[in-house]
Amino acid sequence: MSWAITGVGAVASIGRDTDEVFSALLAGRDGLRPQRGFDQTNLNASQLFEIDDRAGGPDRPCRATGFLLDAVAEAVSDAGLTDLTGVPVLVGTGLRELRSVELWARGAAELTTDQLHFGTALRERFGATDTHTFANACSASLYALALGTDLLEQEATDTVVVAGVDSITETMFGLSDRVQLRPPAAVRPFDDGRMGTILGEGAAAVVLRRDTAPRAPLGRVRAVAVNCDAYHSTAPDPDGVRAAIVAAHRLAGVKPDDIGLVVAHGTGTPLNDHVEAAVTREIFAGVATQPLFAAIKSMTGHTSGAAGLLNLIVALRSMTGGQVPPITGLTDPIVEVRGFPLPSAGPLPCEATVAQVHAFGFGGINAVAIVEVGA
């Protein structure tokens, strides 16, 4: 079984809709800038991949909610829908509206508990009532996608909207500053010289349907596998990552040979990139033609709850447009990825029709999606 994707939406530091984001990625443009939301005197690191929507003014609450509404509006309009009455909307997020909690705690903003989740705003804007906010760290949006496919399979609904979103919290930025004593100058996924990750803001949304009517799909979700390492609260475990990839192949009915493109989680941290690359190399060890291996976080930063679906949209666009974006900043690939065709010098031609998409999160929560486009 597979599910039609009939609409997509994306917002990130490098663009305010899917076309803008994808063309920035192809051009190798990144959104890393001096941070604009926080008091620099409390912090050592000074660069982030923020969405520039404060117009030079002070920070304000509910920015994540705004990003989410923009991405959902684009996806819904792309799918030819107008209102979402009766349509389940599943939102994955790492940090919810915790930035608003921070502003509230300082007395800088009003906040009510019904603004902590996204259901209130989705109802006001789109009339959606069956709304769900999942706080599933950096794999949240692919976790939500897994549940969305389950609803289509099990329930009397023909359409599901799945989204992911995060804005940066000062507490997570502060902790990352505390543990990365030398702030990374850039995010360099799978590079020997990688120094760690930098947070980014973003949102992504897709409309999934049981059938393709009334319009041709942009691609199809074959399957999404989800699991948990049950190993460590912040470090990944190769066994859990491997189990998620193997399960995704099994659920999708594909073999490693069928996969033409991997869009990696690739956070630029020493540990994630090593574990992810080593396991992926092992999975594809026996195949005749190694898949293209892509990653976008050097340009978008680590967008946490949005990251998985952003990767998925990049996979679809790369396959339909025939070009995969470069991994900027990749000059000295780690040994584990050297066997894959790497878009390190610029975009590479992409003839893949089936892609594997990764998202891994704190707490060892792993999600792997298999998507395809029409041949």
Added chain:
Amino acid sequence: MNGAVNIVITGLGLALPGVETAGDLLGRPDPSAAPVDPAARLGKKGLRYKDRATQLALCAAADALREAALPEQDGPDVAVVVSSNLGNVDTVCRVIRTLDEETSRGLSPMDTPSLSSNVIASELAIRFGLRGPNLTVCSGETAGLDAVRWALTLLRAGRAGAVLVVGVEPDNDDVRALTGAPRLVDGGAALVLETGESAQRRGVRALAAPHHYVRTDDPAPALRAVAGEPGLTLRAETTDPGWGAMSGALGVVQCATAVGWFAGGHREPVHALAGGAGLVLTATP
């Protein structure tokens, strides 16, 4: 969505002031009873640096897993679904104050897990070795019943052989200020769900059967329309004896109350109502 697979509750754990058994939930538990003491229930080992909500969740979960006779430390196909809206608000508020007073140099890396809102579910997985899907629901007042709904979905999809569901909220000055409530429940409940076939095969007792989840503006008539008249209707105000706001704990405590209702010999179904969510629970043969 509801009829195809029979799913039952086979384990129950409670971490609520003044409550020992599910039957106590049907009386009037004393809300001024002493707070739950996780160190007394679990031992101090492994509780250090865990936030209050996580500690309460561990207490309830340990009992639920034990009653369901699941292995202590090995759950390759056991999923975790946690409902909590306010669990890490205290950590976020404390860290922002430290940041203002001492800059990022004053922060403790030990707070990192609790800044991410999935901390409760991931700590449950680590402590009990639960490697199935791991989900945290933060959808507001409906979250507890939503968590049961997603557990049903995971089981029907074959993504897990059993699901540990926990609904929990802590009490502290930050969450009181944010919610405007004079106090919060400072506790919660845990359930183990599995298919009836799995319960029978494993020889564990079915305590209740949850089904017919609805999400609509007015779930009470919607539930009656699909499932008939209830013997007991649980709303926020009839579930809480005076613990204060229950938020994400509400729906899971309602399921625990239903277990107590059936354990007391009642056979009529229970309708649980939390915000715009509703769920039917029926007695098992």
